[in-house]
Amino acid sequence: MSTKLAHRNALPAGLTFPSRRPLGMTEAMALVPRHELTPLLRAVASGDRPALAKLYARTSAKLYGVILRLLRSESDAEEVLQEVFVSVWRNAARFDEERASPITWLCTLARNRSIDRLRRRQLATAPLEAASEIALDEPSAFERIDAQQEAGRLRTCLDELESRPRALIEAAFLDGATYSQLAEREGVPLGTMKSWIRRGLQRLKGCLER
Amino acid sequence: MSSAPPLSTERDALAAEYALGLLEGQELANARELERTDPAFRVAVDRWNHRFAPLYDGVAPVEPPEGILEAIDRQIGPAATQGSDNIVVLRRRLARWRVLASGSTALAASLALALLIERPGEIAPPAPRSAPMVAMIEGGGGTARLVAAWNAADRRLMVIPAVVPPADAAHSHELWLIPADGKPRSMGVMPDGTMRVTIDEPMAGKLREGAMLAVSLEPAGGSPGDGPSGPVLASGKLTRA
Numbered sequence: 001m002s003t004k005l006a007h008r009n010a011l012p013a014g015l016t017f018p019s020r021r022p023l024g025m026t027e028a029m030a031l032v033p034r035h036e037l038t039p040l041l042r043a044v045a046s047g048d049r050p051a052l053a054k055l056y057a058r059t060s061a062k063l064y065g066v067i068l069r070l071l072r073s074e075s076d077a078e079e080v081l082q083e084v085f086v087s088v089w090r091n092a093a094r095f096d097e098e099r100a101s102p103i104t105w106l107c108t109l110a111r112n113r114s115i116d117r118l119r120r121r122q123l124a125t126a127p128l129e130a131a132s133e134i135a136l137d138e139p140s141a142f143e144r145i146d147a148q149q150e151a152g153r154l155r156t157c158l159d160e161l162e163s164r165p166r167a168l169i170e171a172a173f174l175d176g177a178t179y180s181q182l183a184e185r186e187g188v189p190l191g192t193m194k195s196w197i198r199r200g201l202q203r204l205k206g207c208l209e210r
Numbered sequence: 211m212s213s214a215p216p217l218s219t220e221r222d223a224l225a226a227e228y229a230l231g232l233l234e235g236q237e238l239a240n241a242r243e244l245e246r247t248d249p250a251f252r253v254a255v256d257r258w259n260h261r262f263a264p265l266y267d268g269v270a271p272v273e274p275p276e277g278i279l280e281a282i283d284r285q286i287g288p289a290a291t292q293g294s295d296n297i298v299v300l301r302r303r304l305a306r307w308r309v310l311a312s313g314s315t316a317l318a319a320s321l322a323l324a325l326l327i328e329r330p331g332e333i334a335p336p337a338p339r340s341a342p343m344v345a346m347i348e349g350g351g352g353t354a355r356l357v358a359a360w361n362a363a364d365r366r367l368m369v370i371p372a373v374v375p376p377a378d379a380a381h382s383h384e385l386w387l388i389p390a391d392g393k394p395r396s397m398g399v400m401p402d403g404t405m406r407v408t409i410d411e412p413m414a415g416k417l418r419e420g421a422m423l424a425v426s427l428e429p430a431g432g433s434p435g436d437g438p439s440g441p442v443l444a445s446g447k448l449t450r451a
Contacts, residue, residue, distance in 0.1 A: 056279050061271035061273050061274065062271045064271070064272050064273070065270055065272040066269050068272055069269050081274055081278055082278055082281050083431060085278075085279075086282055089282070089286050090402075108259065108263070115231050116430060116431060120434045121434065154264040169230065169262075170265060172230040172231055172232050173230055173231070173262050174268065174269060177232075178232055178233065179227075179233065180234060198223055198227075201226045201227075202219075204261075205222070205261075
């Protein structure tokens with residue numbers, strides 16, 4: 001695996017509008033098919049320790065990529081990756097194959113944990129009450145879908161967006177940026193940022209529902 | 211989902227913003243509240259999460275450093291590798307202990323020690339370098355009560371909650387060691403049930419008679435800083451068993 005290249009990808013300086021990045025299935029996603037991960041998760045749920053090690057071998061690079069992209073700190077990312085797998089060990093029984101693909105379930109867990117950490121960093125000195133607003137640890141239930149078909153549709157619809165809203169949506173999802181952070185980075189008023197993104201989301205939804 | 215009534219455009223936009231993680235402060239609090247109370251909103255958030263999931267394809271995998279799986283193993287604890295029979299036995303004993311806990315501290319402590327040291331199916335541990343120790347970790351007015359057993363021979367620490375106010379999804383309980391120097395060291399975020407950890411060599415040396423163990427309420431995942439950030443729910447000192 002080309003770790004160096006991956007690191008560069010994971011640590012961009014500030015928000016820029018990247019040239020169109022292909023949103024196709026990466027080799028990592030393609031290499032861990034659903035039919036292999038689902039039985040592994042089921043085995044983990046039953047307390048099978050070697051299955052957890054196997055699951056780690058298959059998915060940790062993808063999850064570490066997502067976490068590192070969000071946190072941009074290797075030491076934090078290592079801790080969160082650890083938390084995620086401990087959480088998987090304890091909550092694997094909650095995975096419902098009818099509702100989510102295993103890799104999406106795992107990525108959502110990793111993303112929620114990372115955003116949790118990001119927000120906690122931002123309010124490190126705020127009182128404990130503020131922490132109750134942090135994103136939930138549990139991935140929410142997904143509807144049953146055909147992941148591949150859905151991926152293709154999102155790609156098509158994102159491509160129909162202008163480059164700016166597309167980059168902003170990706171920055172929010174993959175970098176954990178909030179409205180105010182995006183507004184600050186782009187040097188526009190908060191209201192402008194909101195209307196840019198909302199318009200983008202409307203278009204995206206319209207396209208996805210066509 | 212077909213059973214949920216359609217959301218207003220405004221609500222659906224909020225669901226999208228929430229799923230993307232754009233919201234902060236009051237808006238985030240409102241969205242959380244809606245997620246808790248409004249099934250239609252919850253479905254909308256799920257749907258948006260789902261729509262965005264293919265974005266993960268754009269993230270390049272990065273090989274994590276070595277040693278993380280081992281750290282995960284340590285955190286999960288040794289008992290998990292044992293057969294389920296042992297766990298059932300432990301649970302049964304724990305249930306019995308819970309009844310006893312309100313009565314005799316000494317009895318509870320000795321039972322906890324028995325749980326820590328007696329491990330069916332395993333080779334007997336080597337002769338202890340020092341005597342096992344216990345701590346009754348208690349909060350004011352019996353609001354929280356846990357018992358800890360420390361076996362220096364194999365550096366295993368077990369903490370059994372008897373009475374602990376449940377932490378919600380946004381909070382965790384964290385265990386702290388406060389040795390003679392008075393500086394709290396995190397022993398990790400506590401699981402829902404019994405906590406079993408193997409303590410690293412340098413830290414193990416600090417688990418001595420008179421050292422304090424404490425449990426604090428923290429944001430989910432543990433304290434953001436070096437020490438406890440939330441209220442201390444219970445504390446107690448290690449004593450020789």
